[in-house]
Amino acid sequence: MSGKKHKKRLDKKQIKGAVSRALREQPVIDMHTHLYPPSFGTPVAGKGGDIDEGGLMLWGVDELLTYHYLIAELFRTVRPSELTPDAFYGMDKRAQAELIWKNLFIDRSPISEAARGVLTTLQKLGLDTGDRDLEGYRKWFGEQTADGYIDKVMEIANVSSITMTNAVFDDNERERWLADGSIGDDSRFTAVLRLDPLICNYREAAGKLREWGYEAGDVFEGEGIEEVKRFLRDWIGRIKAIYAAVSLPPDFRYEEGGEGTWGEGSRVLREAILPVCREFDIPFAMMIGSQRGVNPPLRDAGDMGFKADVESVARICREFSENRFFVTLLSRENQHELAVAARKFGNLMVFGCWWFLNNPSIIEEMTRMRCELLGTTFIPQHSDARVLDQLIYKWDHSRGILYEVFKDKYLDLAATGWSVTEKEIRRDVEAMLSGNFRGFLKG
Numbered sequence: 001m002s003g004k005k006h007k008k009r010l011d012k013k014q015i016k017g018a019v020s021r022a023l024r025e026q027p028v029i030d031m032h033t034h035l036y037p038p039s040f041g042t043p044v045a046g047k048g049g050d051i052d053e054g055g056l057m058l059w060g061v062d063e064l065l066t067y068h069y070l071i072a073e074l075f076r077t078v079r080p081s082e083l084t085p086d087a088f089y090g091m092d093k094r095a096q097a098e099l100i101w102k103n104l105f106i107d108r109s110p111i112s113e114a115a116r117g118v119l120t121t122l123q124k125l126g127l128d129t130g131d132r133d134l135e136g137y138r139k140w141f142g143e144q145t146a147d148g149y150i151d152k153v154m155e156i157a158n159v160s161s162i163t164m165t166n167a168v169f170d171d172n173e174r175e176r177w178l179a180d181g182s183i184g185d186d187s188r189f190t191a192v193l194r195l196d197p198l199i200c201n202y203r204e205a206a207g208k209l210r211e212w213g214y215e216a217g218d219v220f221e222g223e224g225i226e227e228v229k230r231f232l233r234d235w236i237g238r239i240k241a242i243y244a245a246v247s248l249p250p251d252f253r254y255e256e257g258g259e260g261t262w263g264e265g266s267r268v269l270r271e272a273i274l275p276v277c278r279e280f281d282i283p284f285a286m287m288i289g290s291q292r293g294v295n296p297p298l299r300d301a302g303d304m305g306f307k308a309d310v311e312s313v314a315r316i317c318r319e320f321s322e323n324r325f326f327v328t329l330l331s332r333e334n335q336h337e338l339a340v341a342a343r344k345f346g347n348l349m350v351f352g353c354w355w356f357l358n359n360p361s362i363i364e365e366m367t368r369m370r371c372e373l374l375g376t377t378f379i380p381q382h383s384d385a386r387v388l389d390q391l392i393y394k395w396d397h398s399r400g401i402l403y404e405v406f407k408d409k410y411l412d413l414a415a416t417g418w419s420v421t422e423k424e425i426r427r428d429v430e431a432m433l434s435g436n437f438r439g440f441l442k443g
């Protein structure tokens with residue numbers, strides 16, 4: 001054994017310390033969120049800023065408490081005769097937050113992951129969660145400026161870059177981009193073109209495109225195809241999208257022949273979206289498995305997740321070997337098949353533990369399995385944060401779970417006699433929290 005190797009070899013305690021430090025100190029690129037900078041407006045009152053009712057930047061304790069995960073949990077605690085979803089959505093934000101605070105934090109212990117997350121967030125911001133003083137928290141948030149608060153949250157969460165999800169078919173967001181193309185220029189944020197209706201409901205999307213000056217026909221064919229591509233090129237350029245993305249329901253199938261329920265959506269993917277992604281050399285993200293409106297009165301809180309078709313993902317990766325795909329699936333049952341598919345296709349990057357999977361027990365299980373099948377070549381987590389402050393708890397909790405998994409993997413390596421070094425642990429953690437994403441964008 002060489003002296004050099006021997007000197008750098010860590011013992012078990014040192015391995016644990018090195019993994020913990022690497023995870024804590026490595027800044028994260030958060031590759032999928034629903035967060036926005038102040039240039040998109042904010043409906044939240046802070047210090048010095050104007051309130052914009054339709055603004056897209058959500059932050060502060062009332063937004064944390066009225067996150068749709070917690071709205072769903074609220075409706076497990078009230079009888080329909082006491083409060084209907086419509087009545088709840090008719091209340092103002094403060095009253096909604098107070099009801100959730102009472103029902104989920106005071107009348108019972110907030111042990112769910114979404115509820116616990118609010119407390120971690122307040123604690124890491126330096127507030128005293130022990131005094132349960134909602135009014136006091138509100139006062140503290142009221143003293144923050146939206147812009148300065150982003151820096152504070154990014155520093156506490158140790159997030160170096162926030163990836164937005166820019167829904168071009170959402171009129172509110174679309175009009176903001178058209179009114180001022182520079183709203184995306186905040187260096188803390190990058191943009192992603194989200195285009196669900198083009199695949200999920202082409203006829204409706206084409207109607208919109210015609211309103212916006214693109215001659216797309218009701219059926220995806222002929223010269224309309226070029227118009228759809230022109231639309232995509234214009235918007236990828238306008239927002240400087242680093243990738244394009246779609247969320248698909250569990251019944252999505254890639255239908256090569258263009259027949260069947262997903263035939264037209266599959267053709268739009270094949271003949272417009274993927275060729276344009278290739279032109280711009282950007283990846284395409286598919287998030288598959290969310291079924292909208294399983295309980296419609298609950299609105300955003302009424303969606304559910306079901307199993308998706310991993311074979312369709314594999315066929316897309318095979319047919320479009322020149323494209324790159326970020327993929328995350330919503331059902332726990334799909335995770336093993338997806339990781340196996342990623343062993344077969346280098347153009348498939350598995351990412352994150354999405355939505356109902358973003359719970360400690362499941363994150364741990366998924367991350368262990370991914371390490372065992374894929375080594376370090378995946379992106380373990382994204383936040384999916386809708387409220388800025390959620391970056392704090394989502395990354396704090398995830399880092400804690402990643403520690404449990406990674407330290408075990410390095411201890412297993414050490415047990416084989418392999419010399420585990422701090423430098424190499426840091427290299428691997430950098431890849432998983434940042435470098436794998438950056439590298440995949442470049443191709």
Ligand SMILES: [Zn+2]
Binds near residue numbers: 032
């Ligand atoms: Zn999302």
